[in-house]
Amino acid sequence: MSAIFLETRRLILRQWQECDYEPYIQLNADNEVMEFFPSTLTRDESLAQIVRLTAHIDQYGYGFFAVERKDNHEFIGFTGLANVRFESHFTPCVEIGWRLNKANWNQGFATEAARACLKYAFDTLKLNEVYSYTSVDNKRSNT
Numbered sequence: 001m002s003a004i005f006l007e008t009r010r011l012i013l014r015q016w017q018e019c020d021y022e023p024y025i026q027l028n029a030d031n032e033v034m035e036f037f038p039s040t041l042t043r044d045e046s047l048a049q050i051v052r053l054t055a056h057i058d059q060y061g062y063g064f065f066a067v068e069r070k071d072n073h074e075f076i077g078f079t080g081l082a083n084v085r086f087e088s089h090f091t092p093c094v095e096i097g098w099r100l101n102k103a104n105w106n107q108g109f110a111t112e113a114a115r116a117c118l119k120y121a122f123d124t125l126k127l128n129e130v131y132s133y134t135s136v137d138n139k140r141s142n143t
Contacts, residue, residue, distance in 0.1 A: 005065055006116045013065035016054045020066050020075045027101045056082055067113055076104040079113035081121055093131045
């Protein structure tokens with residue numbers, strides 16, 4: 001069992017497990033989920049991303065955590081905090097982000113997980129600020 005970092009009423013945010021690999025590959029191959037990204041990800045790209053996400057959590061104690069539903073123990077995506085890896089006028093910084101499979105959209109899971117991550121960021125990690133950014137066309141994430 002991987003380390004649990006955060007729990008909410010309905011969710012567990014934890015380190016990645018091998019059983020997450022296939023659903024994560026499917027999530028990143030979904031055109032609708034990846035609508036506001038340059039492209040979907042291949043199997044190898046998704047697996048490489050899991051390696052990076054896991055290493056970030058191991059190194060910093062936070063990252064984009066695997067999100068599991070408590071009611072059915074299903075992996076539904078990720079939510080968490082990460083150090084931004086590009087240069088911009090607002091970097092260096094920590095960002096909050098999420099990506100869930102379509103079956104779990106519009107049920108408040110992203111909001112629930114993001115609130116837990118923000119509480120962790122400010123109360124536990126003692127961060128002064130957390131950034132969020134997305135495409136201006138991504139209305140679901142802008143609300």
